[in-house]
Amino acid sequence: MKHFIRFESKELGQELIDLARAYKATPRLDLAKGQGKRVGCIFLNPSLRTRVSTQIAAQNLGMEPIVLNMDKEGWALEMKEGAIMNKGTVEHIKDAAGVLGSYFDILAIRAFPSLTNRDEDVNDFIFGQFVKYCGKPVVSLESAIRHPLQSLADQITMKEYSDGKKKPKVVLTWGPHIKAIPHAVANSFSEWTLGMGYDLTITHPEGYELDEVFTKGATLEYNQSKALEDADFVYVKNWSSFNDYGKILSTDPSWMLTEKHLKKAKNAKVMHCLPVRRNLELSDEILDGSRSLVQKQAENRIYAAQAVLSSILG
Amino acid sequence: MKHFIRFESKELGQELIDLARAYKATPRLDLAKGQGKRVGCIFLNPSLRTRVSTQIAAQNLGMEPIVLNMDKEGWALEMKEGAIMNKGTVEHIKDAAGVLGSYFDILAIRAFPSLTNRDEDVNDFIFGQFVKYCGKPVVSLESAIRHPLQSLADQITMKEYSDGKKKPKVVLTWGPHIKAIPHAVANSFSEWTLGMGYDLTITHPEGYELDEVFTKGATLEYNQSKALEDADFVYVKNWSSFNDYGKILSTDPSWMLTEKHLKKAKNAKVMHCLPVRRNLELSDEILDGSRSLVQKQAENRIYAAQAVLSSILG
Amino acid sequence: MKHFIRFESKELGQELIDLARAYKATPRLDLAKGQGKRVGCIFLNPSLRTRVSTQIAAQNLGMEPIVLNMDKEGWALEMKEGAIMNKGTVEHIKDAAGVLGSYFDILAIRAFPSLTNRDEDVNDFIFGQFVKYCGKPVVSLESAIRHPLQSLADQITMKEYSDGKKKPKVVLTWGPHIKAIPHAVANSFSEWTLGMGYDLTITHPEGYELDEVFTKGATLEYNQSKALEDADFVYVKNWSSFNDYGKILSTDPSWMLTEKHLKKAKNAKVMHCLPVRRNLELSDEILDGSRSLVQKQAENRIYAAQAVLSSILG
Numbered sequence: 046m047k048h049f050i051r052f053e054s055k056e057l058g059q060e061l062i063d064l065a066r067a068y069k070a071t072p073r074l075d076l077a078k079g080q081g082k083r084v085g086c087i088f089l090n091p092s093l094r095t096r097v098s099t100q101i102a103a104q105n106l107g108m109e110p111i112v113l114n115m116d117k118e119g120w121a122l123e124m125k126e127g128a129i130m131n132k133g134t135v136e137h138i139k140d141a142a143g144v145l146g147s148y149f150d151i152l153a154i155r156a157f158p159s160l161t162n163r164d165e166d167v168n169d170f171i172f173g174q175f176v177k178y179c180g181k182p183v184v185s186l187e188s189a190i191r192h193p194l195q196s197l198a199d200q201i202t203m204k205e206y207s208d209g210k211k212k213p214k215v216v217l218t219w220g221p222h223i224k225a226i227p228h229a230v231a232n233s234f235s236e237w238t239l240g241m242g243y244d245l246t247i248t249h250p251e252g253y254e255l256d257e258v259f260t261k262g263a264t265l266e267y268n269q270s271k272a273l274e275d276a277d278f279v280y281v282k283n284w285s286s287f288n289d290y291g292k293i294l295s296t297d298p299s300w301m302l303t304e305k306h307l308k309k310a311k312n313a314k315v316m317h318c319l320p321v322r323r324n325l326e327l328s329d330e331i332l333d334g335s336r337s338l339v340q341k342q343a344e345n346r347i348y349a350a351q352a353v354l355s356s357i358l359g
Numbered sequence: 360m361k362h363f364i365r366f367e368s369k370e371l372g373q374e375l376i377d378l379a380r381a382y383k384a385t386p387r388l389d390l391a392k393g394q395g396k397r398v399g400c401i402f403l404n405p406s407l408r409t410r411v412s413t414q415i416a417a418q419n420l421g422m423e424p425i426v427l428n429m430d431k432e433g434w435a436l437e438m439k440e441g442a443i444m445n446k447g448t449v450e451h452i453k454d455a456a457g458v459l460g461s462y463f464d465i466l467a468i469r470a471f472p473s474l475t476n477r478d479e480d481v482n483d484f485i486f487g488q489f490v491k492y493c494g495k496p497v498v499s500l501e502s503a504i505r506h507p508l509q510s511l512a513d514q515i516t517m518k519e520y521s522d523g524k525k526k527p528k529v530v531l532t533w534g535p536h537i538k539a540i541p542h543a544v545a546n547s548f549s550e551w552t553l554g555m556g557y558d559l560t561i562t563h564p565e566g567y568e569l570d571e572v573f574t575k576g577a578t579l580e581y582n583q584s585k586a587l588e589d590a591d592f593v594y595v596k597n598w599s600s601f602n603d604y605g606k607i608l609s610t611d612p613s614w615m616l617t618e619k620h621l622k623k624a625k626n627a628k629v630m631h632c633l634p635v636r637r638n639l640e641l642s643d644e645i646l647d648g649s650r651s652l653v654q655k656q657a658e659n660r661i662y663a664a665q666a667v668l669s670s671i672l673g
Numbered sequence: 674m675k676h677f678i679r680f681e682s683k684e685l686g687q688e689l690i691d692l693a694r695a696y697k698a699t700p701r702l703d704l705a706k707g708q709g710k711r712v713g714c715i716f717l718n719p720s721l722r723t724r725v726s727t728q729i730a731a732q733n734l735g736m737e738p739i740v741l742n743m744d745k746e747g748w749a750l751e752m753k754e755g756a757i758m759n760k761g762t763v764e765h766i767k768d769a770a771g772v773l774g775s776y777f778d779i780l781a782i783r784a785f786p787s788l789t790n791r792d793e794d795v796n797d798f799i800f801g802q803f804v805k806y807c808g809k810p811v812v813s814l815e816s817a818i819r820h821p822l823q824s825l826a827d828q829i830t831m832k833e834y835s836d837g838k839k840k841p842k843v844v845l846t847w848g849p850h851i852k853a854i855p856h857a858v859a860n861s862f863s864e865w866t867l868g869m870g871y872d873l874t875i876t877h878p879e880g881y882e883l884d885e886v887f888t889k890g891a892t893l894e895y896n897q898s899k900a901l902e903d904a905d906f907v908y909v910k911n912w913s914s915f916n917d918y919g920k921i922l923s924t925d926p927s928w929m930l931t932e933k934h935l936k937k938a939k940n941a942k943v944m945h946c947l948p949v950r951r952n953l954e955l956s957d958e959i960l961d962g963s964r965s966l967v968q969k970q971a972e973n974r975i976y977a978a979q980a981v982l983s984s985i986l987g
Contacts, residue, residue, distance in 0.1 A: 073395055081701055083729065093434055093455075097425055097462055101397065104423055109732055111725055120721055129952040131851050136948035140960070140967070141721075144947065147972040148725055223445050319458065320450035324443040332454070339454070344461040387709055407748050407769075411739055411776055415711065418737050537759050633772065634748075634764035638757040646768070653768065658775040 046356040049184045050172060051191055052233070052240045058200065059241075065201050065345070065352035072105045072351075078358055079108035085149035086112045086186065089122070089171070090157040094319060094343055095186050095194065099153055102350035106358070111149075124171065138174045146179030151357055158189035158227050160291030166190060167256070182357045184350075190256070192229040195318050195342075196237035197349040202342045203243075203278055206314050212244055213277035216313075218269060219249030220326035221296045222283035230318050231284045232259040239263060248272035252294045256287050269300060276310040278338075281317050281327050303328040307336070314338050360670040364486060364499045365507060366547070366554045372514065373555075379515050379659070379666035386419045386665075392672055393422030399463035400426045400500065403436070403485070404471040408633060408657055409500050409508065413467055416664035420672065425463075438485065452488045460493030465671055472503035472541050474605030480504060481570070496671045498664075504570070506543040509632050509656075510551035511663040516656045517557075517592055520628050526558055527591035530627075532583060533563030534640035535610045536597035544632050545598045546573040553577060562586035566608045570601050583614060590624040592652075595631050595641050617642040621650070628652050674984040678800060678813045679821060680861070680868045686828065687869075693829050693973070693980035700733045700979075706986055707736030713777035714740045714814065717750070717799070718785040722947060722971055723814050723822065727781055730978035734986065739777075752799065766802045774807030779985055786817035786855050788919030794818060795884070810985045812978075818884070820857040823946050823970075824865035825977040830970045831871075831906055834942050840872055841905035844941075846897060847877030848954035849924045850911035858946050859912045860887040867891060876900035880922045884915050897928060904938040906966075909945050909955050931956040935964070942966050 052058065068074060084103045086096060096112060103110035115122070122141055123134035130137065145152055154175055158166035166189040176183050185193055207213055215238050217231060236259045238245045245263040247255070254265070266272040273279060281302050286292045301324070307313050315336045321327055331337060366372065382388060398417050400410060410426060417424035429436070436455055437448035444451065459466055468489055472480035480503040490497050499507050521527055529552050531545060550573045552559045559577040561569070568579070580586040587593060595616050600606045615638070621627050629650045635641055645651060680686065696702060712731050714724060724740060731738035743750070750769055751762035758765065773780055782803055786794035794817040804811050813821055835841055843866050845859060864887045866873045873891040875883065882893070894900040901907060909930050914920045929952070935941050943964045949955055959965060 083732075085725070091434070093427065093429070093450075094458060097399070097427065097459075100425055101462060104397075111728055113721065113725065115721070120719070123951070127952070127957060130950040131953050135950075136721075137951050140947055140949060140951075143968045144722060144971040145725075147968060148729060148975065319454055321454060322444040322449075323437070323451050323454075324441070325445050329441060340457045340461060343458040347462065405748070407741065407743070407764075408772060411713070411741065411773075414739055415776060418711075633768055635768060636758040636763075637751070637765050637768075638755070639759050643755060654771045654775060657772040661776065 047182055048176060049193060049353045049357065050188065051193060052196070052236045055241055058237065061197055061352045061356065062201050062204055064355060065197065065348035068105065068351045069345070069348040075355055076105070076107045078355060079103065079106035082150045082358060083109045083111065084151040084153055084354060085145055086110055086153045087145065088112070088114045088155045088186070090155050092155055092186065094346055095155065098346035099186065099350045101347050102354055105351050106354055108354065124174065138171070139178045142175045142178035146181045149181060151182050151184060151354065152179050153184040153186050155186035156188055160225050160227065160285060163290040184353055184357070187229050189227070190229055191233045191236070193233050194346065194349050194353065195230055196233040197353070198342055198345040199234060199280070199316060200237055200241055201345045201349060202316065202338050205341070206338060210277060214275055215243045215245050215278045215280070216272050216276040217245065217247045217280045217282065218272065218302060219253050219300060220281045220283050220302060221298055221300050222322060222326060223296065225285040225291050225293055226283045228255060228284045228287060231255055231282050234280055234282070235259045235263055246272045250295045250297060250300065252286055252289060253284065254288060255284070270306065273306055273313070274309045276313045279307070279310065279313050279315050281315065283326055301326060301328060302331060304330050316342055319343055362490060362497045363507060363667045363671065364497065364502065365505055366510070366550045369555055372551065375511055375666045375670065376515050376518055378669060379511065379662040382419065382665045383659070383662040389669055390419070390421045392669060393417065393420035396464040396672060397423045397425065397462070398465040398467055398668060399459055400424055400467045401459065402426070402428045402469045402500070403430055404469050405430065406469055406500065408660055409469065412660035413500065413664045415661050416668055419665050420668055422668065438488065452485070453492045456489045456492035460495045463495060465496045465498060465668065466493050467498040467500050469500035470502055474539050474541065474599060477604040498667055498671070501543050503541070504543055505547045505550070507547050508660065508663050508667065509544055510547040511667065512656050512659040513548060513594070513630060514551055514555055515659045515663060516630065516652050519655065520652060524591060528589055529557045529559050529592045529594070530586050530590040531559065531561045531594045531596065532586065532616060533567050533614060534595045534597050534616060535612055535614050536636060536640060537610065539599040539605050539607055540597045542569060542598045542601060545569055545596050548594055548596070549573045549577055560586045564609045564611060564614065566600055566603060567598065568602060569598070584620065587620055587627070588623045590627045593621070593624065593627050593629050595629065597640055615640060615642065616645060618644050630656055633657055676804060676811045677821060677981045677985065678811065678816065679819055680824070680864045683869055686865065689825055689980045689984065690829050690832055692983060693825065693976040696733065696979045697973070697976040703983055704733070704735045706983060707731065707734035710778045710986060711737045711739065711776070712779040712781055712982060713773050714738055714781045715773065716740070716742045716783045716814070717744055718783050719744065720783055720814065722974055723783065726974035727814065727978045729975050730982055733979050734982055736982065752802065766799070767806045770803045770806035774809045777809060779810045779812060779982065780807050781812040781814050783814035784816055788853050788855065788913060791918040812981055812985070815857050817855070818857055819861045819864070821861050822974065822977050822981065823858055824861040825981070826970055826973040827862055827908070827944060828865055828869055829973045829977060830944065830966050833969065834966060838905060842903055843871045843873050843906045843908070844900050844904040845873065845875045845908045845910065846900065846930060847881050847928060848909045848911050848930060849926055849928050850950060850954060851924065853913040853919050853921055854911045856883060856912045856915060859883055859910050862908055862910070863887045863891055874900045878923045878925060878928065880914055880917060881912065882916060883912070898934065901934055901941070902937045904941045907935070907938065907941050907943050909943065911954055929954060929956060930959060932958050944970055947971055
């Protein structure tokens with residue numbers, strides 16, 4: 046594996062899941078593998094879980110992680126080819142990526158979408174530029190349109206709680222939020238769940254259709270209660286509109302997942318990538334009850350990152 | 360020892376002091392003890408000395424410290440049970456504490472008081488929530504009402520400079536400041552000094568009485584010069600009013616400790632937790648003279664933290 | 674070597690260049706040398722390259738680097754002797770330097786000039802205070818007037834690209850910028866280049882003369898095209914006026930280095946310390962072409978820092 050930016054294949058997905066589970070059983074199994082190797086974790090947007098879980102994953106492999114919060118550290122990058130840099134940006138991504146590539150063995154990067162310029166977001170421009178100019182393997186810590194480390198952690202979690210069921214029913218349901226939220230988690234969850242061969246139903250208010258690039262093969266069902274029937278896994282997530290790009294079209298509280306919504310899905314496990322807005326996206330009763338897998342997903346972030354870094358080390 | 364949040368007993372205090380002094384003599388004595396263990400240092404408020412000394416303490420034990428500046432990194436935590444999170448807070452302390460608990464072996468946390476809501480501060484609510492939800496040992500890096508690592512460092516320092524005197528006279532004196540300062544250092548210094556069996560006199564302008572929970576057994580003396588007579592150790596500290604909660608009642612410059620104040624305490628050593636406002640709380644002549652133990656206290660912060668982490672590792 | 678703050682001698686310069694090149698060939702050559710040693714990297718001003726390259730240099734020597742961003746972490750230091758600290762500063766440099774000295778084996782510090790108070794800047798006051806009060810070796814990560822780690826990296830780079838030429842012609846040319854930029858890089862480049870025995874020509878618009886302390890022995894040539902003739906190395910850098918202190922006297926775009934400027938210097942290699950403002954200081958065609966050494970310089974920052982830390986460890 047060279048880069049880790051998107052879902053590649055069921056085979057690779059399965060390999061990563063298996064490796065992650067081996068690391069979960071024995072975190073320092075490959076402590077010698079990364080000795081003398083360095084991963085630079087570059088955040089153009091803030092992070093808590095991703096930052097810490099990636100640091101731990103690297104340390105478990107004997108690697109040295111170094112974190113760069115470029116947003117906080119006031120390092121505005123110029124993205125435009127040929128720009129005359131007489132304004133606010135202090136360094137061109139070409140130059141920064143080149144330098145960072147010479148400092149690290151692997152670069153892990155987070156860059157959120159603008160949610161205003163759809164074309165630029167959809168092309169995941171910043172990631173492309175880093176890959177092009179850094180000359181080293183790149184791991185996505187969430188891009189404008191994907192969050193593959195989260196999705197890998199989610200797949201590990203579903204594997205752990207599938208009870209041997211071959212074709213569990215997986216539902217991705219939109220939940221209300223007060224802010225315009227990126228599509229990355231929803232896109233990647235759909236991409237990976239379908240890619241790994243699960244049945245996926247997606248439910249949301251009309252107007253919240255995700256980019257078909259990620260959802261092709263899923264069942265779209267606008268009726269949330271119908272979608273939730275007999276679900277084995279319910280993934281709750283907010284996202285802003287893709288068609289009316291970046292807009293909040295609804296904050297309808299009836300979409301917030303509660304126990305009542307799961308009357309016809311009595312064995313359903315509930316997932317969320319965190320941070321979760323309690324009693325807005327998801328009710329306390331679910332988060333504090335036995336259905337919730339959210340803490341398991343967060344813990345699996347370590348082993349997802351560890352499997353990815355390990356595979357890149359080769 | 361499970362958590363380190365308050366003074367527990369003279370026996371445990373003595374054990375920690377002895378262990379800290381052993382580490383001061385041989386910092387890497389127990390380098391193997393913490394191999395593969397991680398401490399998460401979570402700052403809801405900024406820190407310099409505490410952050411660095413705790414990192415070093417952890418490294419001296421072979422542990423991997425990871426620092427999270429949650430204030431700076433824009434991660435506003437929701438504290439209220441049952442809150443409908445449709446405002447500024449992005450994650451509930453329950454969820455954050457649970458995740459961090461799954462990432463670390465020990466959590467070390469700093470959270471300052473509001474100085475506006477006395478009941479909430481007095482109950483040290485944030486610490487209670489972390490302990491409740493993280494499922495791992497918690498070390499206080501200063502709470503709303505206590506700063507036990509500072510106090511342990513102070514006790515180590517007093518031990519080093521007691522010249523074998525069994526009952527040195529210890530005085531805690533209020534000093535002026537321009538800001539409303541928390542009570543944590545003064546509370547803990549009193550709690551530990553009394554707990555370790557010293558005679559303690561506390562002096563301050565009327566209205567600055569500390570919470571009796573921490574000062575029971577100390578002599579209260581409003582006359583500063585009388586209080587300072589024959590003192591062996593003088594601890595200078597500002598705090599805001601506890602009764603008129605969080606208010607500045609006096610900035611009377613005559614309370615600033617100078618050599619003149621110590622005419623009748625010629626052997627007195629002077630202590631302060633730093634950072635100190637020079638020529639406001641304490642004069643240059645004292646800080647730059649031979650009485651000052653402030654640099655020794657700061658250095659002992661490393662070994663205090665190391666003894667605490669080591670005892671928790673068991 | 675005790676401190677690393679300025680150019681000392683050709684002999685020491687040569688030693689450091691040789692050691693750096695040995696580390697470049699075998700980064701972990703001296704991995705055991707720094708075991709159990711700590712370097713505190715203190716930034717009073719932000720940094721990307723310097724921070725990361727110094728961390729990596731320390732790790733390559735087995736040292737533990739700890740970074741303190743004192744600007745970001747809101748720790749305003751008082752610099753004035755005898756100050757009555759009843760305003761914004763929270764800690765005196767005396768106390769902070771003393772504590773940090775007791776925490777670390779080596780202190781590495783960055784502090785920019787005010788560009789308003791020339792006398793204070795020229796005396797490099799902050800560095801003097803740190804050296805005076807910390808009691809440990811101090812490494813400059815860029816001071817008000819010098820950036821010796823950059824200059825050492827530049828010398829390594831020139832050595833690598835000299836093609837055995839004994840006396841290459843080196844030109845330092847001013848380039849336009851929209852902000853008032855410190856003199857540190859230009860000063861140090863001149864100090865080191867002359868100190869190492871190169872011929873140096875400096876060119877800039879009138880009014881941009883650098884402090885003669887650093888440029889004595891260089892040829893000053895106001896005509897940029899004449900200066901560039903037959904150059905082997907062209908170092909591009911903006912700086913604000915030294916005589917009309919901190920002012921921007923010109924933003925004349927004709928001073929921006931382009932291929933056209935190098936018609937009579939066909940073998941010239943072009944250098945810049947980065948970050949570079951593309952198409953303002955230097956054109957894309959040069960930066961993206963085969964003349965550019967800017968990425969090499971940045972990479973050599975690691976080995977420059979490693980040689981310096983290693984020499985201080987002894």
